[in-house]
Amino acid sequence: MKNKPTVGEILQAKGVSRRGFLKYCATTASLLALPPAMIPRIAKAIESARRPSVIWLSFQECTGCTESLTRSAAPTVEGLIFDAISLDYHHTLQAASGEQAEAARHAAMEENEGGYLVLVDGSIPMGNPGFSTIAGISNHDMLMETVAGAAAVVSIGTCAAFGGIPGADPNPTGAVSVQDLVKDKPIVNVPGCPPIPMVMTAVLTQFLTFGQLPEVDKFRRPLAFFGQTIHDRCYRRPFYEQGKFADSFDDEGAKAGWCLYKLGCKGPTTYNACATAKWNQGTSFPIESGHPCLGCSEPGFWDKGGFYEPLSTGKFGSGAKVAGAAAAGIAMGVIAAAAGRSRQAKFTKEG
């Protein structure tokens, strides 16, 4: 870490003015969901922060998370963050391949022993090591080897955080999440399918600027972004309170932009920042486009029933089971009545 320039130095080298830096700090505060009053502290921290080394591992995944990140990482302000980190290994993005790439990973690990950050997207198959390998190394082995010297691990996306789609029932590969395997390192989960790019960069920025991981909830998700439900921050919430609901995707309620609860919206049980951070450079988020929230940032979201099944729908067994219960009831009733009658008969005889 000794020779790495500070972020302030990097920005200066790029000819960024102090005004530009202030602007950068203001947007960083926004990004970290910190109050604007924190801007001076952020400025100070960023100026002196040094580039951390980052190793990005991709396992059973669809590259959607990387897509999400790189889409937003076009030269934007938060894109600068990535200029400020040293992405030493990312097998989708890196030019190197094969042994050369693995050598780069080992080099980064050795050089930054104890100080580098491991980002993981994708789940790890435990059913058979051969289900997913990189350079002949199983995902499990690579993960364990890489995190051994890491300062912290960030699980990017629902697959890495909770097992995600590979881990969904019936889970043919025996997929598990990073936190299922890594027990002795600080872990932050940034779930979502994909996660909001801003949230990913915010976690890195936080680590970069303050040298620490953000405060997390019980699922190790950064509280600043996962502290409230979609429902709580949804602009359609007033319609929920007024009892105005869309009953189908093409009814008047849907056209009027009413609440999508009855169409299966998982907003009330989903913790994420979509309603405020929004997607596609702040354009909108699913509900704003008229589609209910799928709840993608929640553990086991794939197995929580139909996407269009309302949250409060009970999960009843088949009619046959209910009929079985009814039949059992009849049987018990008959037995009870017979027992009662036989006692009556007995007592009548005894007088």
Next chain:
Amino acid sequence: MTTVDGRHELDREAERLAYKPPEVRHDKQGDMDSEDRINKAMHNFVKNFNTQTASYLDGCLHCGMCADACHFHVRTDDPRYTPIWKIELFKRTYKRQVSPFAFFYRLLGLKRHVTIEDLEEWQHLLYDSCTVCGRCSLVCPMGIDVAGLISMARHGMFKAGLIPHELHEVAKRAAETGSPLGITPDKFEDRVEWMADEHEVEIPMDVEQADVLAVMSSIEIQKYPESIAATAKILNAAGESWTFRTDGFEATNFGMLSGNPDWQKDATMKLIDAAVKIGAKMIVLPECGHAYMALRWQGANMYGKPLPFKVLHISEYMADALDKGKIKVRKVDKSVTYHDPCQVSRRGGATQAARDVIGHLGVDFREMEYGGDYNWCCGGGGGVVTIKRADSLRHRVFKLKMDQVEKTEADQLLSSCANCRQSFDDSQQHFSWDYTMGSLMEMVAENLEEDNS
């Protein structure tokens, strides 16, 4: 433990049907041990559970509103007089023995076993402090007929030999002699002849074939013999083919009141047999409330099939006869209020009949506040009037009735139940009250227009 009937003499001076106060109370009959009594009570509670009672006992919400309908609770504020509490032991036995979840109640011991102390305490609650008036049955938000349950609970108490001394003696005498006051057929004949002479009215007796069998209550025969004459006058005036029978004259049913279904059946069958024997098309019941319940609504069930004749309370008979013009009455220039006998009106469904009769009499009729179906009971029904130790409680309760009557400021108080009448007479004496209870039937008989006879 055994009680000997003979030692207890009728108190003929009392204002009501009674024995002289027993020197030593025997509120337990027979010489069963406690265990036997408990078993008897339980077994005979259990016999009564059927779909109807089960739904009632399972349905109670413990809302306590029946307490607000019960005169005993209203006047004393004693929570034990809450009607549903009076059948607590009955209810508990149901839950333990026959209810759909009886198995669990027994397995987990959820309902305490009934003890002998419980039964002794409940004797007071089931007999002294309940007239089976059924007011509670009308307040119940679940529609539970609490009064009906009390009658059934008494079955267990009787078989366990846990009846108040006097009530048991009265019932026993009724079973043995055919009359709670020991009125034999001969004595009945005497009284009838006396009345026939006194009133110069023809009273058919033991006619072989008649359309109408008229019956009497011992209370009337003994205390209000004018009723005999009045009945005869009315039936004669209507031109009925009718008769009294020495083999079936007693309308009261102390088997029912005390809780002995066998005695109840015996008493009822006497009337039915007599009516069947003479080919009667109708039994006219006297001014007696519980007789109406016993024969009109329970008679056929004792008989085991529909009765081959109609059963009418005298008020129903009079209303019908007046409506059809079979008898006519003169207008009476009086203000009158009417006390509804619970078993005839509220529980019997003949509330309107008395009012029709009163309408024909053309009096200034003053309905009591909440009269008719919601009437306060006289306090002496259900056998309570016989129980001496219940006197003070009964008098206390009677205050409600006095208030109700006084508010009408009517000249004349009438009813159509000899048992109510004797309760009134007794309480009147106790309170030195102005109102004397009169008989609706007698008023009709006194005011018959002769041209029709």
Next chain:
Amino acid sequence: MTSLDNIGIQVEAVHGNVRPILNEVLHALDKLIANNETTIIDLAGLPFAPGELDELEETLGQGELSAQLDALGSSRIQETTYPGVWWIEHRNAHDEVVGRYLEITRIPEILSSQDADVCAGRARLGEQFE
């Protein structure tokens, strides 16, 4: 396209945010007057309904002063019709909005020439005399 246009979408307006923000601005102005205290309201964290942000901007209106800053993309610093209330909008090089603030202050800090830039400028100017 025509068939899509025929879908009669008429979004029912939600006005959950405008009034509370205006109220916050009111109190911020009080603080500015009393203690010369600056307040910055970050509009990014608020769940705006479609059109609500425009409504807020229209309500505040455009005041006398408007400035444009070119640093890491353009920024618009606009005084609203309520003096002391500034609408600040930062954009990136792709002209996408990356931050939106209401600043209740006499002059937004970012409009002042910064010491570091002044020094750097002084140095550049000084070079001409060398």
Next chain:
Amino acid sequence: MDLLEFARGPALEWAAYILVAGTIWRIVGIVLLKEKPDYSEPRKPAGFGAALKVIWTRAFTAEPFAKATLYPKMMAYVMHIGLFGVIFLFTPHIVFFEGWTGLDWPGLPNSIIFFLGVATVVSAVALLVRRLTNPVLKLISNFDDYFSWFVSTLPVVTGLLIPVRIGLRYEDLLAVHILSVVLLLIWLPFGKLGHTFLVFVTRGTTGMVFERRGAKT
């Protein structure tokens, strides 16, 4: 499986089975007891109509008892109407029933539901206080009364807490709410809450028996 999944899934499912089985058990156990025929000559024909009549009329207090029972009756009305409202007119609940029965009906705004819920709890507490202080109720009450009060009030309380949050997470509160409903459903057929279905039997029976006599029902 998290708590909410458990509550919505197996817990609710089994509660439904127990509710169905227990209800039928109790009804069949009562109906199949011996039934004595009534041979007395009816004053007027009284069949199903009489039963329906009394099922309806006993919902109201006869005037002579109105004053004495005013307070508990009012509280009971508030509680029952409140329960009806919060159970059947709250949209998420309607969605629940729709998923179950396929029937859909309009709901009420949440503010009204919240008000109804609070009214329900207030009346329930008032009734409990009465049960604890009124000498009659103190005497006749048993475990069933208090437990039934508890399990029927709890879902309303847990339901009301969901929007209030009290620092807990929505899905945990929802899970607790559903579990409290599970408790209610399991207990309902066995205790005095069985009056939800027994009321039709008891009132109906009395209607038929007394209407037949022409007596006051």
